Each structure stands twice: as C-alpha cells, then as structure tokens.
Ligand SMILES: Nc1nc2c(ncn2[C@@H]2O[C@H](COP(=O)(O)OP(=O)(O)OP(=O)(O)O)[C@@H](O)[C@H]2O)c(=O)[nH]1
C-alpha cells in the first residue's frame with residue numbers, strides 16, 4: 001500500500017501521482033455504496049499491481065474542497081492581474097482576494113505584462129505593490145520576457161497545490177507556459193480534445209510544475225460573493241482584522257460605528273483608503289443582495 005495524490009479523474013479512472021510516477025486506479029466498490037467521490041487533489045492510500053491496475057483503498061481527510069473546479073486540498077491561489085491590456089483593476093483584485101480569503105486559501109498576487117508599460121504606470125504598480133505587501137501579501141511584478149520574475153513565481157509553486165485565478169487575457173496561460181514550456185496549456189485545446197465546450201467543461205487536472213502541483217482550470221468561475229455575510233467580509237481584510245480589537249464595539253463592521261480603529265487607520269493613513277473604499281463597495285453589494293429562499 002502507498003500514499004499518493006489524485007491528479008486527474010476521467011471516465012471512472014483516477015490517476016494517482018506517487019514518487020514521480022502516475023498510476024491509473026479505480027475507486028473501491030465500497031465508495032459508490034457509501035456515495036464517496038474521490039476528488040482531484042485527494043491524498044489517497046492505493047494499491048497497484050501494474051501502472052494501469054490500481055485500486056484506491058481510502059481517502060484522507062480533506063483540508064478543503066471546492067465545487068467549481070472540483071478539487072480538494074488546495075494550498076494557495078495565484079491571482080494574476082495585468083499592468084496593462086487589460087488595465088490594472090484594483091477593485092477586481094480585491095474581489096479576488098476576498099473570495100480567496102473566504103476560502104481560507106493563501107493568495108499570491110502577480111501583476112503581469114510589466115514589460116509592456118511606460119514609466120508612469122510602472123511607478124503606479126510599485127505603489128500598489130507597497131499597499132499589498134504592507135498587508136502581508138506576496139506580490140510579484142512579472143513579465144514572460146523576464147526570467148527572474150518567472151523564477152520568483154516558480155519559488156512560490158514548490159511543494160504546494162495551487163489554483164490560478166484572474167480575468168481573461170491577463171496572461172495566465174502565457175505565464176504557466178513560460179515557466180514550464182512542456183505544458184503548452186491552452187484551455188481551449190484541452191476542452192476541444194475532450195469534445196466539450198470551453199465553458200461547460202468541469203474537468204480539472206493537476207500538473208507537476210516547479211516542484212509543486214498546479215490546476216489547469218482557472219479557479220473561481222464566479223466572482224459573486226454567494227452567501228458571504230458582512231461579518232465574514234471584514235474577516236477577509238487582514239489589515240482590518242489586525243486592528244479590530246481596538247474598535248470600541250465588539251463585532252464592529254467598520255462603517256457606521258463610532259471609535260472604529262479601521263476608520264481611524266484610514267484617517268491617519270495606516271490603512272489604505274482605496275482598500276477601505278472597496279470594502280464599502282462590497283458591503284453595499286452584500287446589503288443589496290436579493291435574499292434567496
Ligand atoms: N507584453 C506582454 N504580453 C503578454 C504577457 N503575458 C501575456 N501576454 C499577452 O497577453 C495575451 C493574453 O494572454 P493569455 O496567456 O492568453 O491570457 P489568459 O489569462 O490565459 O487568458 P484566458 O485564457 O482568456 O483566461 C496574449 O496575447 C499574450 O501574448 C507579458 O508578460 N508581456
């Protein structure tokens with residue numbers, strides 16, 4: 001018996017990665033009876049006579065699990081946003097950050113296409129870098145044409161399971177292909193070869209990259225906050241969490257309450273005003289959300 005990680009699930013087979021090799025396995029009949037579905041990302045105990053005749057015996061407890069894409073045990077999300085084409089959008093970046101924090105994932109921020117901007121935009125990007133680094137986030141200013149920036153991304157991938165997030169056209173596939181030219185990831189091609197449309201496919205596969213595993217399907221198909229509550233929203237801003245004990249009221253939501261440490265932080269510029277404005281934007285969005293029954 002050995003322990004491995006499921007990196008692909010297709011047509012009733014699970015592909016288990018173990019010490020550099022991949023074993024084609026089936027689940028135990030018992031799983032179906034108990035309605036247990038192994039997920040990509042699962043750590044499993046398995047037994048294999050040959051590379052193509054394995055059996056998954058048991059699944060280890062999951063650290064987390066996601067429905068879209070269907071994947072378990074994700075460590076971090078690499079949020080790719082571009083400095084240009086499309087223009088850098090800090091509101092969208094904060095939206096991704098909230099979604100990732102809400103899932104208790106570690107975010108890494110990549111600002112791509114740094115080779116394609118003029119000096120004034122580069123200065124702006126450095127300012128943004130400061131804002132996010134001060135919160136404690138890892139920020140990488142990258143370009144597919146600058147190897148050292150790709151190396152910085154690589155070092156974040158090692159020994160972890162990563163999902164990539166980011167809007168269309170920011171350069172997600174370009175970055176992954178530049179980091180590992182063997183991959184040649186093109187979601188379009190993958191979907192076509194499976195005979196399904198790009199948007200309907202729910203297939204997900206983990207690729208070995210830079211000593212870690214990366215999901216080929218972009219994470220977070222929806223940018224909606226779903227059922228996120230206001231109390232949870234403020235927990236998704238680490239710089240608010242850091243000072244919230246100093247708010248006068250317990251459970252302070254940092255908008256109407258007096259003697260609020262977050263609002264004071266904005267006033268004396270220890271908390272970014274832009275981040276606070278985005279927080280308020282999301283507060284309104286959640287307050288205006290239609291109740292679902
Ligand atoms: N100048 C420059 N262009 C880049 C860089 N990275 C990507 N691009 C270009 O940006 C465009 C979009 O890149 P993709 O890698 O397809 O973006 P994506 O995020 O994977 O897009 P989707 O597949 O739609 O989600 C392509 O024309 C790339 O050549 C970069 O670092 N510098």
Ligand SMILES: [Zn+2]
Pocket residue numbers: 244247248252253254255257259260261262263
């Ligand atoms: Zn407060």
